[in-house]
Amino acid sequence: MDIREIAKRAKVSTATVSRTINRVPTVSPALAKRVWSVIEELGYYPNTQARALVSGRSRIFGLIISEITNPFFPEIVQVFETIAVQHRYEILLTSTGNDPARMESAVRRMIERRVEGVAILTFGMEEVLLEDLKLRKVPLVFVDVGPPRPRVSNIRIDYLNGIRQAVQHLAALRHEKIAFITGPLRLKSAMARKQAFLRSMQEIGLEADPRLVVEGDHTLEGGMAAFTQLLAGPVRPTAVLCSNDMTAIGVMRESHDAGISIPRDLSVIGFDDIRLAQFVIPPLTSVQMSQPELARLAFNALLAEVERDVPAPNGTEYVLKTNLVLRESTGLLAGASKPAEKQQ
Amino acid sequence: MDIREIAKRAKVSTATVSRTINRVPTVSPALAKRVWSVIEELGYYPNTQARALVSGRSRIFGLIISEITNPFFPEIVQVFETIAVQHRYEILLTSTGNDPARMESAVRRMIERRVEGVAILTFGMEEVLLEDLKLRKVPLVFVDVGPPRPRVSNIRIDYLNGIRQAVQHLAALRHEKIAFITGPLRLKSAMARKQAFLRSMQEIGLEADPRLVVEGDHTLEGGMAAFTQLLAGPVRPTAVLCSNDMTAIGVMRESHDAGISIPRDLSVIGFDDIRLAQFVIPPLTSVQMSQPELARLAFNALLAEVERDVPAPNGTEYVLKTNLVLRESTGLLAGASKPAEKQQ
DNA sequence: AGGTTTGCAGAAAACGTTTTCTTAATTATG
DNA sequence: CATAATTAAGAAAACGTTTTCTGCAAACCT
Numbered sequence: 001m002d003i004r005e006i007a008k009r010a011k012v013s014t015a016t017v018s019r020t021i022n023r024v025p026t027v028s029p030a031l032a033k034r035v036w037s038v039i040e041e042l043g044y045y046p047n048t049q050a051r052a053l054v055s056g057r058s059r060i061f062g063l064i065i066s067e068i069t070n071p072f073f074p075e076i077v078q079v080f081e082t083i084a085v086q087h088r089y090e091i092l093l094t095s096t097g098n099d100p101a102r103m104e105s106a107v108r109r110m111i112e113r114r115v116e117g118v119a120i121l122t123f124g125m126e127e128v129l130l131e132d133l134k135l136r137k138v139p140l141v142f143v144d145v146g147p148p149r150p151r152v153s154n155i156r157i158d159y160l161n162g163i164r165q166a167v168q169h170l171a172a173l174r175h176e177k178i179a180f181i182t183g184p185l186r187l188k189s190a191m192a193r194k195q196a197f198l199r200s201m202q203e204i205g206l207e208a209d210p211r212l213v214v215e216g217d218h219t220l221e222g223g224m225a226a227f228t229q230l231l232a233g234p235v236r237p238t239a240v241l242c243s244n245d246m247t248a249i250g251v252m253r254e255s256h257d258a259g260i261s262i263p264r265d266l267s268v269i270g271f272d273d274i275r276l277a278q279f280v281i282p283p284l285t286s287v288q289m290s291q292p293e294l295a296r297l298a299f300n301a302l303l304a305e306v307e308r309d310v311p312a313p314n315g316t317e318y319v320l321k322t323n324l325v326l327r328e329s330t331g332l333l334a335g336a337s338k339p340a341e342k343q344q
Numbered sequence: 345m346d347i348r349e350i351a352k353r354a355k356v357s358t359a360t361v362s363r364t365i366n367r368v369p370t371v372s373p374a375l376a377k378r379v380w381s382v383i384e385e386l387g388y389y390p391n392t393q394a395r396a397l398v399s400g401r402s403r404i405f406g407l408i409i410s411e412i413t414n415p416f417f418p419e420i421v422q423v424f425e426t427i428a429v430q431h432r433y434e435i436l437l438t439s440t441g442n443d444p445a446r447m448e449s450a451v452r453r454m455i456e457r458r459v460e461g462v463a464i465l466t467f468g469m470e471e472v473l474l475e476d477l478k479l480r481k482v483p484l485v486f487v488d489v490g491p492p493r494p495r496v497s498n499i500r501i502d503y504l505n506g507i508r509q510a511v512q513h514l515a516a517l518r519h520e521k522i523a524f525i526t527g528p529l530r531l532k533s534a535m536a537r538k539q540a541f542l543r544s545m546q547e548i549g550l551e552a553d554p555r556l557v558v559e560g561d562h563t564l565e566g567g568m569a570a571f572t573q574l575l576a577g578p579v580r581p582t583a584v585l586c587s588n589d590m591t592a593i594g595v596m597r598e599s600h601d602a603g604i605s606i607p608r609d610l611s612v613i614g615f616d617d618i619r620l621a622q623f624v625i626p627p628l629t630s631v632q633m634s635q636p637e638l639a640r641l642a643f644n645a646l647l648a649e650v651e652r653d654v655p656a657p658n659g660t661e662y663v664l665k666t667n668l669v670l671r672e673s674t675g676l677l678a679g680a681s682k683p684a685e686k687q688q
Numbered sequence: 689a690g691g692t693t694t695g696c697a698g699a700a701a702a703c704g705t706t707t708t709c710t711t712a713a714t715t716a717t718g
Numbered sequence: 719c720a721t722a723a724t725t726a727a728g729a730a731a732a733c734g735t736t737t738t739c740t741g742c743a744a745a746c747c748t
Binding site: 703705713 | 721735739746
Binding site: 043046047048049050052053058067068069073074075078085090091092093094095108109111114135220249250253275276279281 | 387389390391392393394396397402411412413415417418419421422425429434435436437438439449452453455456457458476479564593594597600619620623625
């Protein structure tokens with residue numbers, strides 16, 4: 001059943017049916033009513049591929065993430081999808097596992113489906129592979145990529161704000177031996193978090209002991225391994241800041257096994273503030289990077305680019321703040337006396 | 345840039361280009377080589393919507409799940425997507441939150457995109473809304489829906505196997521006051537799990553105290569609430585079996601706050617065996633329902649239906665087994681003596 | 689009243705492929 | 719060697735829409 005069938009039964013041309021469906025105002029109410037009633041009656045749904053073909057608009061956005069099984073991403077996907085549906089867009093989702101081969105295949109498939117834009121939320125693994133997309137003038141939005149280029153927008157995460165709060169929070173609790181477990185350092189975002197940590201330490205005159213900075217991989221297991229490594233090292237940290245929440249949860253898991261009590265013997269801070277952070281024991285203090293907000297920014301960046309009729313010379317830069325949210329995984333350094341007492 | 349451009353430059357007809365791309369064997373190697381080199385040179389990617397339009401095959405499957413933020417689903421999505429890509433299919437993903445309105449919109453969008461099949465993994469919220477799909481003869485695969493119908497396959501979960509193991513495991517540890525926290529009972533799957541529990545209890549002559557069966561909602565918070573309700577009740581359970589892992593994790597969280605030690609004071613068993621179950625403290629004993637396997641079954645069911653040239657009168661029924669996996673959240677009833685001692 | 693807008697709706701072209709139909713050239717057959 | 723069968727590749731139709739182009743009638747101006 002197609003538009004011609006509708007046209008025939010409503011005794012109008014296919015053009016009129018098309019105009020009716022698309023609510024073009026020039027079609028007279030009488031005809032429109034007739035057309036709609038036939039459409040209802042036959043349960044006709046227009047064929048999107050035919051529409052896309054002639055109109056040149058697929059109404060599809062691509063969404064590239066690292067791993068859907070990483071709890072950081074599902075909420076982003078959820079929000080992105082919800083907004084997309086509201087705007088009558090469909091989304092083509094791919095987890096690439098940060099694997100260049102899979103990224104390439106994803107990009108290719110998206111081009112073949114003629115997506116109108118792609119949000120790349122892999123936090124720093126893009127660059128190389130996306131030439132094809134740029135070449136085809138597909139609007140893109142990245143996280144943490146350099147300065148905006150034509151049709152390429154950027155969401156800059158203000159890591160420093162939240163991480164500084166975290167470091168200062170620990171310092172205020174008298175911690176000085178503060179460890180940092182990084183993410184995989186080939187990710188720009190992981191590098192940026194590490195830099196923000198180092199800088200925050202320096203700002204308040206604390207030495208960031210290189211032996212207390214170890215590399216993780218943003219997974220729970222990676223967090224466990226990294227913490228084991230810290231425990232085996234020469235300096236025992238009293239607090240550990242992690243590049244993401246899964247890492248922090250790994251640390252909590254491992255320290256439980258090692259009989260280290262949180263927050264009594266060790267303070268732990270995560271990053272991302274995924275939902276699960278509220279539910280671990282004890283609830284995890286974390287630097288929040290709002291996932292819904294990130295999804296919204298990414299979608300709107302694409303939409304703005306698509307709907308712009310005068311193409312801007314460059315994409316827009318958006319900024320996402322980060323903020324510390326206090327829970328129960330941090331505490332006063334064991335054995336630290338209160339300042340008042342110290343002064344006496 | 346389109347197929348005609350390629351044809352012109354390779355000095356062949358568009359038909360030949362099309363045949364080359366689709367690896368139709370009748371095209372001579374010499375021509376094929378010429379065509380491919382032009383394709384490479386120009387970086388040409390075929391337009392999927394044009395292909396779909398004329399061939400009548402969209403190479404898209406729909407995947408409807410309850411909530412992507414529920415940790416049970418991401419792994420399913422992951423595996424489903426991976427297999428789909430291998431078969432050159434794309435997937436249209438929707439979380440419906442079990443909301444009929446969202447389900448309806450999802451179905452409509454999928455029909456408009458002319459999906460070739462839809463996997464509905466909502467575990468028992470389908471029925472009503474899918475008439476449209478059935479009407480259009482779209483192959484479907486459900487979980488836990490009744491007997492197979494034309495073009496509708498079914499994955500039957502063998503709940504009893506795993507739940508019986510769980511109940512018998514608890515019984516073997518001398519538990520008798522075994523509570524059960526259900527899922528939302530409007531889900532058929534939740535009902536089925538509850539029934540399997542009741543039956544397993546009965547089989548071994550244990551009374552399932554109705555006061556120990558409370559309704560949860562398959563969320564962590566729901567688990568906390570349900571357990572609180574149990575604690576406030578007249579009978580204190582020594583073990584609790586949960587309709588899914590998130591519920592069980594909620595119970596663990598709540599019992600920690602209430603100073604109840606697991607497994608010393610309380611044994612807890614989950615259902616699903618999501619990855620997180622291994623990482624909670626203590627690691628959660630759970631009834632495994634393999635998510636990768638489920639995803640594979642669902643995809644293959646659709647693929648089989650699509651590739652069948654003689655349409656079978658009915659869809660196929662697949663069965664997914666469940667099995668208990670032991671970890672550390674279950675233990676001998678406090679105060680129970682060993683059987684040998686008892687007999688002395 | 690005669691010409692010029694304006695408004696509505698149909699006819700037909702276009703979108704980029706696949707696929708069917710045709711044709712020309714080659715190979716097999718008696 | 720003539721004819722039939724086979725093969726390779728081009729021409730053209732088809733897929734289901736949107737959109738441009740046309741045409742006609744009604745409304746508007748001097």
